[in-house]
Amino acid sequence: MIDPEEPLEVQVARQARIIDALVRRANRQHEVGGTAYGAFQSAIALQAQVWAKTRDLERTTDALRHARDDSERMRKNLADALAALDGGVALFTGGLLEVCNDIFQRLLPDISERLRPGLEVGACLAAMAESDHLVTVEGSFDAALAQARRGRAGASVVSLVIELTGDRWYQINLQRTSDENLVLLLTEMTGIVRRNRSEKESLIDRQADYLQAVFENMTSGVCTFSPVGEVMMYNQQFRQLLGLPYTILQKGVELERMLDYVAQHGLITEAAEHDIAHWLDRLERQGRLRRRLRHASGRMLDLHAHRLPDGGVLLELKDVTLESRATVMLENRVIERTAELTRANAQLRLQFEEKARVEEELRLAKERAEAAVSSKTRFLAAASHDLLQPINAAKLLIATLLDAVTDTRFAPTVERLEGSFTSIEQLLHSLLDISRLESTDSALTASELCLGTLMRSVWEDQTPLAQRKGVRLEVVPSMVFVRSDPIYLLRSIQNLVVNALQYTPEGGRVLVGCRRRGGRVELQVWDTGIGIGRKDQKRIFEEFARADNVPLGSGMGLGLSIVDRTCRQLGHQVRVRSKPGSGSVFSIEMEMVEGRLAEPEERCERSPPAAYEMEHIVLLVENDVDVLYAFSQKLEQWGASVLAARSIDEALEHVRDIGMPPDIILADYQLDGGETGDVAIAEIRRACSAHVPAIMITANRGDRLMKQGAAEGFSVLAKPVQLARLRSLIEWKVRWQAPAD
The missing domain is CATH 1.10.287 (Helix Hairpins)
Structure with missing residues (x-):
């Protein structure tokens, strides 16, 4: 219970x-x-x-x-412990006063009777705020109490500083000791406040003395005025520069009185009295004033006036007499110099007119030179077809003749004849390449291409030459994509390989491959030839330049020049490493195309595939009689049935006669009567109602026809035709691009 x-x-x-x-x-x-x-x-x-x-x-x-x-x-x-403390302490439990010491109770005598146990903490702080002994409070009692109640118990301390009568200062700290208890601590800080105040006043006095010393040692005159316009501080330099008596420049003298004295006694010779009277008005409106004054003594003074943050005025005077004199002297010299420059300008104008006349003559000469170069380029481009046509026919006839005289006494003669025409062909290609590279209106066109395709094409073209010389030609295609001009990059690789084969003795080796270096690829041509001396390694890239150890009759020295010019225009880098008697390494470094994955690499075979009978119907469209005859002889020698036509109408007539599509179309680009090979291919396909495989054979070396061929589905071969490439291309197109039944 x-x-x-x-x-x-x-x-x-x-x-x-x-x-x-x-x-x-x-x-x-x-x-x-x-x-x-x-x-x-x-x-x-x-x-x-x-x-x-x-x-x-x-x-x-x-x-x-x-x-x-x-x-x-x-x-x-x-109670004994609280009484032993130096400061006042009050303990509140549940928001009510539990106990306080005598210091806290006697701090404010007029409210001490109200400080009894059970007094609410808010009422206690309100009573303190109403006390007659309280002078100021830095903060708010209510805000401090609210902040202390929100704070975490045992950690948050809220402080207030109060000033009591008799210049006494205390700091009040409010702290929660638990969820229900609150402690008020009173700490006297009168000594600290008075000491800080004394130090501040002493510092201000020292700063004033320091400021006055700075004023006195300034080279310019300085005077400050209070917001009501009375002198506060000045230095002797200000008095001496302006020439004021001691009675006018004293602490407490008004600014207007000083300006009136200056105006009445004519201390400023070039300033009218009404101008001085408006100085204050302008200073009031703009906040600053700047004037250059001439003193009665002859000195030149710069006056600067500024408004101070408290509304006062700062006047600064500088003696600029020497500067003014120097300015006058400089202005006189400028006038004299201007006259000299005017005369020189007249002479320069005459010289400029003469120079303009000369430049105009140079411009006209340059235009004539460019016109001549363009005319030469156009002439070579127009004549290339006529130049390459007989060479192409001769190469075809020589190839046919060579096959016919094999194992006879005429074979060496025909081989030498073939070599001569090959040299003529290479020289003509070099001249055409140099003409285009030097042309001002013809730039190389870069596109994304597979490097391995070009390498395999070079291998197919140069393998017969390597076999005749007894040199082993090995090519390891790198199936990466680069950005370059397909025609001229192919020509550059061919030139490097031809040079390597030409200067490598029988039994030697030529290796073509690539090395990847980060985001770039370096195509390298290695040979075991005669090598190049160090002094010749830069000279060999010039036109008609050859190394000292090259035998006479080895070429005109244009191939490496074309490689160098081509790579400079395409942004590629050409390098050579060589040592006489140890072979050479020529390389072309290019950037790889990002985002294009390289295809698997496949090593080229050591020898071309064996010849076999070409049992195809070939529709040949060629306007040149000699070329038409030579092509027909060679194709028939390969075993093909040739339908020879000199125009589109003849080709269409052959199609109608046989009543079926041919296996492949070989068409020259430039035909008679304005006809072109691409139109011939399109008309024949339309007549056959089939996409007949086609090869365009042309002397046009531009890339426009190659792009058209890619779009319309026909291949492009440049004249003179490489027979090995022609035969393999015919077989590939007939096998994989034969018309649908």
Whole structure:
């Protein structure tokens, strides 16, 4: 019935109520029992219970008395501890004042009677704010209390600084010690404030002395005025420069009085009195003023006036007499120099007119030269077809003748004849290449191309030459994509390989391959030839230049020049490494095209495939009779059935006669009567109602026809035709591009 965990006061009260209830019960039983024995028995039982409860009550009363003694002793110890502190302390429990020390209670005498236990913390701070002894508060009591209550217990400290009467200063710190307790600490800081104030005043005095010393040692005159226009600080230089008496320039003298004195006594000779009167107005409107003045003594002064942040005025005077004189001298010299320059300008104008006349003559000469170069280029381009036509016919006839005289006494003669025409062909190609590279209106066209395709084409073209010389030619195609001109890059690789084959003795070796270097690829041509000396390695890239160890009759020295010019225009780098007697390495370094994956590399075979009968119907369209005859002879020698035509109409007539599409079309580009090979291919395909494989043979070396061929599905071969490439290309196109049935 009694919880031992409850406070002692509650336990005592509960026991008293139990005793009263037992007594009342005993009285009722006595009244109802009716017998003396029952009453006696009840009285004895009740007496035992009363004695037991009385003992419990006495023990509880003793425990309560000890607890009160401990509480009083703890409170006295806390009060002694608070009284021993140097500052004022007030402890609030549950937002109510629990205890405070004497320093806190006597701090504000007019509210000390209100500082009693149970006072709410907000009411305590409000009473402090209403005290007559409080002068100022840096902050707000309410805001500080709200911030302290929001802060984390045991960590957040909110500080206020208050000023009391008698120049006393205290700092109030509010801190939560738990969720329900708040402590106010008062720390006196009067000594610190007074000491800081004294140091500040001393520092200000020292700064004023320092500022005055700076003013006195300045080369310019300085004077400051208060917001009401009275002199505050000045230096002697200001007085001396302006020539003011001591009575006019003193601390407290008004600015207007000083300006009136200057105007009345004519200290500024070139400034009218009304101008001086408007100085202040302009200074008020613009905030600054600048004037160059002539003093009565003859000195030149620069006046600078500025508004200070507090509304005052700063005047600064500088003696610029020497500067002014130097300016006058400089202006005189400028006038003299201007006259000289005017005369020189007239002479230069005459020279310029003469120069313009000469430049015009040079421009006209340059235009004539460019016109001559363009005319030469156009002539070579137009004549290339006529020049290459007989060479092409001769090469075809010589190839046919060579096959016919094999194993006869005429074979060496025909071979020498073939070599001569090959040299003529290479020389003509070199001249055409140089003409185009030097042309002002013809630039190389770069496009994305597979390097391995060009390398394999060079291998196919140069393998017969290598076999005749007894040199082993090996090519390892690198199937990476680069950006270059397909025609001229092919010509450059061919020139390097031809040079390597030409200067490599019988039994030697020429290797063509690539090395990748980061984002670039380097095409290299290795040979085991005669090599090149160090002094000749730069000279060999010039026109008609050859190394000293090259035998006479080995060429005109144009191939490497074409390679160098081509690579410079395409942004490629050409290098050579060589040693006499140990061979050479020529290389062309190019950037690879990003995003284009290289195809698997396949090494070229050591020898071309064996010849076999070409059992195809070939429709040959060629306007030149000699070339038509030579082509027909060679194709028939390969085993082909040739339908020779000199025009589109003849070709269409052959198609109608045989009643079926030919296996392949070979067409020259330039035909008679304005007809062209691309039109011939299109008309024949239309007449056959089939996409007949076709090869365009032309002397046109531009890339426009190659792009057209790629779009319309025909291949392009340049004249003079390489027979090995022609035969393999015919076989490939007939096999893979034959017309559908």
